[in-house]
Amino acid sequence: MTTQAQVLALVRSFSERDDARFQSVALQLASEAAQRGQRKLADEIRLLIQDARERADQAAQVRGGPIPVVRPKGELAGLVAASYPHTRLQNMVLKEDTLGKLRGIVEEHRHRQKLAAHGLKPRRKFLLVGPPGTGKTLTASALAGELSLPLFTILLDGIITKFMGETSSKIRLVFDAMRSTRGVYFFDEVDALASRRMIGNDVGEARRTLNSILQMLDEDDGDSLIIAATNHAELLDPAVFRRFDSYIEYDLLPRDRIREVFLKALVPFELASVSWDAVEEAAAGMSQAEMIRAAEDAARTAVLGNDAIVTTSILLSAVQARRSESHRTRE
Numbered sequence: 001m002t003t004q005a006q007v008l009a010l011v012r013s014f015s016e017r018d019d020a021r022f023q024s025v026a027l028q029l030a031s032e033a034a035q036r037g038q039r040k041l042a043d044e045i046r047l048l049i050q051d052a053r054e055r056a057d058q059a060a061q062v063r064g065g066p067i068p069v070v071r072p073k074g075e076l077a078g079l080v081a082a083s084y085p086h087t088r089l090q091n092m093v094l095k096e097d098t099l100g101k102l103r104g105i106v107e108e109h110r111h112r113q114k115l116a117a118h119g120l121k122p123r124r125k126f127l128l129v130g131p132p133g134t135g136k137t138l139t140a141s142a143l144a145g146e147l148s149l150p151l152f153t154i155l156l157d158g159i160i161t162k163f164m165g166e167t168s169s170k171i172r173l174v175f176d177a178m179r180s181t182r183g184v185y186f187f188d189e190v191d192a193l194a195s196r197r198m199i200g201n202d203v204g205e206a207r208r209t210l211n212s213i214l215q216m217l218d219e220d221d222g223d224s225l226i227i228a229a230t231n232h233a234e235l236l237d238p239a240v241f242r243r244f245d246s247y248i249e250y251d252l253l254p255r256d257r258i259r260e261v262f263l264k265a266l267v268p269f270e271l272a273s274v275s276w277d278a279v280e281e282a283a284a285g286m287s288q289a290e291m292i293r294a295a296e297d298a299a300r301t302a303v304l305g306n307d308a309i310v311t312t313s314i315l316l317s318a319v320q321a322r323r324s325e326s327h328r329t330r331e
């Protein structure tokens with residue numbers, strides 16, 4: 001039941017025009033309603049609050065003011081980094097089926113009221129799996145950008161090393177924030193929690209953190225998107241996979257998509273008739289991140305020494321230099 005204190009808090013925050021407090025009490029009511037099994041009521045309250053927030057953001061944009069970036073305060077500030085990305089899915093080069101899945105997620109969230117009218121909810125918990133530099137972190141930004149939501153990156157390493165023995169309570173703070181502030185919450189390198197890589201730190205603490213995350217993932221019934229990423233799916237227990245609504249795979253690109261990455265990165269520059277066959281051959285097997293870096297190196301060389309015209313040989317040298325650099329760092 002709604003407590004007198006909650007009614008008073010609602011009225012007081014209304015009379016003091018304290019929107020943040022009003023929303024936080026309303027979300028508390030929603031979460032209590034959900035716990036009592038009144039899911040429809042809980043969803044309705046959350047959607048109303050979310051709509052109010054989105055209207056406030058749009059009004060701020062119309063007034064020419066900046067979009068308010070939600071700033072984690074107090075203890076939360078040491079646990080998550082917040083940003084308001086403008087990245088879009090169209091900025092990314094991905095395999096068609098990966099891109100299709102991501103577009104589907106955006107659609108579900110854009111039309112969540114339509115889903116709610118039929119008792120459905122959008123998928124919210126995603127596990128991104130794939131090699132380094134293929135766009136997992138960028139995806140978290142792009143989903144936040146597409147949905148005009150803040151992105152909160154959870155600083156897992158810091159939580160484990162700084163808060164030995166207290167990780168569960170810190171993770172709980174993050175999950176509480178997810179309920180009160182709708183956003184994209186990104187847990188990077190979750191495999192580190194399940195692997196022996198943590199040996200330098202504390203394996204027990206890392207496992208406790210993973211268990212806390214899994215348990216809280218199970219309990220979570222809010223509106224935020226929760227994204228976990230890993231380069232090493234093989235290190236994760238099958239129990240981890242079951243917690244997510246969808247599993248999205250990332251990969252190196254086939255040769256015929258390589259040109260797209262370079263062209264996207266080099267949009268502002270003039271290209272002399274580039275021999276793409278040669279560039280594709282040289283860049284085959286590189287990650288998208290390495291290709292973007294090579295393209296940027298090439299652009300710098302072109303600006304400083306070739307009237308800003310990017311040629312095949314400038315591109316090839318940049319690709320080769322990046323390749324040998326990444327071999328050296330892997331040795």
Ligand SMILES: Nc1ncnc2c1ncn2[C@@H]1O[C@H](COP(=O)(O)OP(=O)(O)OP(=O)(O)O)[C@@H](O)[C@H]1O
Pocket residue numbers: 091092093094130131132133134135136137138139188229230231250288289290292
């Ligand atoms: N699919 C992609 N399309 C376009 N650019 C990409 C893509 N993947 C990576 N990049 C570029 O590389 C940078 C780093 O990529 P990102 O951090 O998303 O990779 P990641 O898969 O999260 O890697 P890691 O597993 O090492 O964290 C991006 O900011 C972007 O510039």
